[in-house]
Amino acid sequence: MNAILSLVKSDYIKLLALKRTLLLFGLASLVFSVMSVRFTAGVIIGVYALVLTVISYDQASAVHHFYCALPVNRSQIYNARYLFGFSLLLLLSTAMGFVAWLSSFFTPPAFSAGGLMINICIGIAAGVLYLSLMLPLNLCLGTQKARLFNIILYIAFFIVGVNHSDFLLKIALFLSRLPFLLVLLPVLLLLFLFYFLGLTIYNKKEFKEES
C-alpha cells in the first residue's frame, strides 16, 4: 500500500482506538446537524476534536519513534495528516448532511433542500479554512506550543459558526453571485500558502522528545 495511504489508515485506526472521543464528538456533531443555525459549529467541533485528538495523542505517545521505524519521509507524514484531516471533514459533513436530511422526515425540517446544501458547503469551507490554519501550526510547533493558537482558532470558528450563521449565509449568498473562481482562488491561495510554508518547516523538523 502507498505509504501516505498507510499513514492515513493508521490515523483512522487510532481514531477507532480512541472510541470514547469518536463517539462523544461524532454524536455532538450529528446533534448539531439538525439545527440549521449551528451546522457549521457542528463541523468545527467534529474536526477540531477528532483531528486534534489524534495529533495530541500522537505527541503524548512520542509517535516520532514509530515514524522513525517506517519507510516514510517527512513529506509523506505531513501530506498524510492533510489527507486524514480533509477526508474526515468530508466524511463528517456528509454524515451530518445525511442526518439532517433524514431528520426532516420525522421533525419539521430545519432546512430547505437548498438551505441544507448551502449549510454543507459553508461547513466544508469553514472546515477547510480551519484545517489549513490548524494543521501546519500543530504539525510544525507541536500541540503544546500551538495550544494558545488552537484555543483562539477554535473559539473564533465556533462562535462564528454558532451565533452568526445568518451572517455566514448572507456571505455565502453574496459569494454565490460572484464568479466561482473569484471566490475559490483566495481560499485556495491561503490553503496552499500555509501548506507549503508548513511543509518546508516540517521537512527540516527534527524528531526530539517534545516533537
Place this chain on the structure above:
Amino acid sequence: MTTAITIRGLEKSLGNFHLSIPSLDIPEGYVTGFIGENGAGKTTTIKLMMNGLFADAGKISLLGADSRQKNQSFKQEIAYVGDRSGFLAQATLNQLQAMYRSFFTRWDQERFQKLAGHFDLNLKKPFKNLSSGQQKIFSLCLALAHHPRLLLMDEPTANLDPLIRQEFLHILRQELEQEGITIFFSSHITSDLDKIADYVFFIHKGKPMMDLAAKDQLMDDHRLVKGDSRSLTAACRSLLLNIQDNGFGFTGLTADFPAFRALAGDGFAYDLPTLEDVFINYIRGERE
C-alpha cells in the same frame, strides 16, 4: 566483509552535548553492541541513523543507502526498536499490528502470530495494559515480522526482568542463526552484550573510546591484573589502565595481555574481564 552501517565524519550538536564519530563500519551478519553510559550519545547516534535527527556534518549509510535520502523505502529492510515505541497506548495489539504491517511489503502474518504466540501476547489487549517488558517484546515481534536485514535497537533490554531478558536474547540469537540478520544493539547493560555480541563499539561523552573491536579479540587482549603493588615495575605500570591500589594490593586492566605477561611473568593473577570491566576501566583510566 560487507558493511551494514557506514558512518563517515558524523558530527551533531544538541545543546551542550556534541557527538563526533569520525568513522565506523558495522559488518553485515553479526551482532554489534553499542556500549556507553547514559548520555554518551547512543540514542542520538541511532536517531541520526533512522533520520529522526539530522547530522550537522558527515554521512550515514544503511545497507548502502544514504539515511537522509528522500526516498526512505530502504527502510523496508530495516527494523527499529527504540527506547520508546511511539505506539498509541489505547490501541489494542491487533490494531497496532494492522497499522504497522501495511507499510511493509514483506510482512509475514504467520511469523508475527508465531512470535506473539511464543510470548503469550494477547492481541486483544490495549498496549497500555502490557507490562514494559511485554511492550518491548511486542515491538520486537513487529520488527521481526517483516524479515529485516538490519535490526537497530536502542536499549531494548532496559527495564526488562531477567526472565524476559533471556527470552529476548534467545529470540535475537535465533534470528541471527536462521535469518542471518545484522543486529546493532545499544545498551548500558553490558552483561547482555557479553552473551550475544560479536563486535563492540564503545562510546563515551559523544566520542568513540576505541575502534570497533571483535569481542573475542578484545577479551583475549585484555586482562584484569591483580597482585602486590610493590612488585609492579614502572614498565608494567605503563601497560596498565586505571590502577586501583588498596590495602591488599592493586587491580588494573591491561589492553596488551601478551606483552604484560612477557614483562611481568606469572607473579600476578590474571582474570578474564567482562565488557563492563573493560568499559569502566577505560572511562576511569581516561579520567586519571
